Amino acid sequence: MSKIAVLGAGSWGTALAMVLADNHHDVRMWARREDQVMEINEKHTNVKYLPDVDLPHNITAYTNIEPALKESEAILLVVPTKSMRTVMQAVKPYLKDGVPIIHASKGIEPSSSKRVSEVIAEELPAGFSNSIVVLSGPSHAEEVSKRQPTTVTVSSLDMNAAEQTQDLFMNQSFRVYTNADLIGVELGGALKNIIALCAGLTDGLGFGDNAKAALMTRGLAEITRLGIKLGANPLTFSGLSGLGDLIVTCTSVHSRNWRAGNMLGKGKSIDDVLDQMGMVVEGIRTTEAAYLLAQKVDVDMPITSALYEVLFNNKKPDDAVEELMGRVKKHEGEDFSGLLPNQNKEH
Numbered sequence: 001m002s003k004i005a006v007l008g009a010g011s012w013g014t015a016l017a018m019v020l021a022d023n024h025h026d027v028r029m030w031a032r033r034e035d036q037v038m039e040i041n042e043k044h045t046n047v048k049y050l051p052d053v054d055l056p057h058n059i060t061a062y063t064n065i066e067p068a069l070k071e072s073e074a075i076l077l078v079v080p081t082k083s084m085r086t087v088m089q090a091v092k093p094y095l096k097d098g099v100p101i102i103h104a105s106k107g108i109e110p111s112s113s114k115r116v117s118e119v120i121a122e123e124l125p126a127g128f129s130n131s132i133v134v135l136s137g138p139s140h141a142e143e144v145s146k147r148q149p150t151t152v153t154v155s156s157l158d159m160n161a162a163e164q165t166q167d168l169f170m171n172q173s174f175r176v177y178t179n180a181d182l183i184g185v186e187l188g189g190a191l192k193n194i195i196a197l198c199a200g201l202t203d204g205l206g207f208g209d210n211a212k213a214a215l216m217t218r219g220l221a222e223i224t225r226l227g228i229k230l231g232a233n234p235l236t237f238s239g240l241s242g243l244g245d246l247i248v249t250c251t252s253v254h255s256r257n258w259r260a261g262n263m264l265g266k267g268k269s270i271d272d273v274l275d276q277m278g279m280v281v282e283g284i285r286t287t288e289a290a291y292l293l294a295q296k297v298d299v300d301m302p303i304t305s306a307l308y309e310v311l312f313n314n315k316k317p318d319d320a321v322e323e324l325m326g327r328v329k330k331h332e333g334e335d336f337s338g339l340l341p342n343q344n345k346e347h
């Protein structure tokens with residue numbers, strides 16, 4: 001049994017806290033609202049984020065970060081990407097050598113184009129980067145909280161830290177794999193949110209499964225293209241944190257990104273959508289971040305660029321679809337010609 005701090009008490013923080021509690025760890029959650037902390041400690045529920053779920057009694061919540069972090073043997077960060085730097089500043093005084101700093105957030109910071117582990121590393125004292133672990137994969141909180149079979153991947157610069165994390169979380173309904181490709185695992189989890197927004201949007205526009213399959217497949221192609229440029233292993237994108245998460249987020253009604261896209265496709269404004277969701281929709285900021293990053297490293301990301309125009313430049317979704325379909329003709333494997341030696345563009 002380990003003392004584990006869980007920072008962030010939204011849907012994913014709560015579901016992961018439940019996995020850790022099921023594994024008999026002493027789970028200390030930090031939430032910023034007093035009413036929510038009282039609800040978790042007294043009623044053992046968190047109805048705003050996970051209605052109809054009873055929380056194990058070995059989860060204790062605090063509004064003060066100190067008791068959550070004191071003597072913790074692992075720290076799990078599950079706040080939206082945009083809040084990660086601020087939260088890390090609060091965590092810093094309590095860090096200890098050898099304590100894994102695990103994050104389960106899926107985004108890219110628009111102002112810096114950095115992955116979450118890079119953001120965390122920047123806020124840590126030198127020498128702590130190897131303690132950072134990412135947990136990612138196809139895993140909607142709603143299903144994890146019902147103990148339905150789920151698989152995820154953990155990755156770190158230090159595979160010992162990844163394996164330690166695997167041991168903390170692994171159980172009969174939550175299967176954890178390791179992967180040494182930190183860049184690929186983080187990028188897959190963050191960038192699939194862009195494609196999920198698009199999948200929701202085309203569903204909202206009334207298009208069918210062909211359009212969704214096209215978005216998922218060509219979306220994965222552009223995610224992989226950017227990933228390769230940034231140093232990821234392309235094979236990671238066919239794994240749980242790539243294709244796996246892309247499938248679950250583009251096809252599940254649980255996905256906030258899909259739901260937000262769907263409302264946009266049905267004509268709602270972005271402000272109305274965000275008001276109605278009341279939960280983080282990471283794909284919106286990540287679209288901006290990926291758009292800027294793709295320009296910086298000169299990678300073609302047509303679907304991401306189209307969504308960027310819809311979200312930030314008032315382009316009509318129908319016009320974006322027309323432009324995507326009207327692009328110059330291409331060979332399907334063009335992006336990967338260097339990786340696929342037997343492909344010949346002439347045929």
Ligand SMILES: NC(=O)C1=CN([C@@H]2O[C@H](COP(=O)(O)OP(=O)(O)OC[C@H]3O[C@@H](n4cnc5c(N)ncnc54)[C@H](OP(=O)(O)O)[C@@H]3O)[C@@H](O)[C@H]2O)C=CC1
Binds near residue numbers: 011033078080105282
């Ligand atoms: N939900 C899911 O199924 C999954 C989510 N993720 C990822 O996990 C991350 C968190 O998502 P999720 O839990 O769903 O989000 P939610 O919107 O459900 O919850 C966000 C949580 O973060 C808290 N929070 C927001 N800003 C701050 C801040 N500045 N300081 C402290 N706490 C803050 C919120 O507190 P408050 O309630 O007070 O606003 C809330 O507890 C995202 O990156 C998401 O992509 C990954 C896999 C699955």
Ligand SMILES: O=C(CO)COP(=O)(O)O
Binds near residue numbers: 139282
């Ligand atoms: O990442 C997720 C599932 O793996 C959750 O996606 P949403 O944020 O779109 O709900």
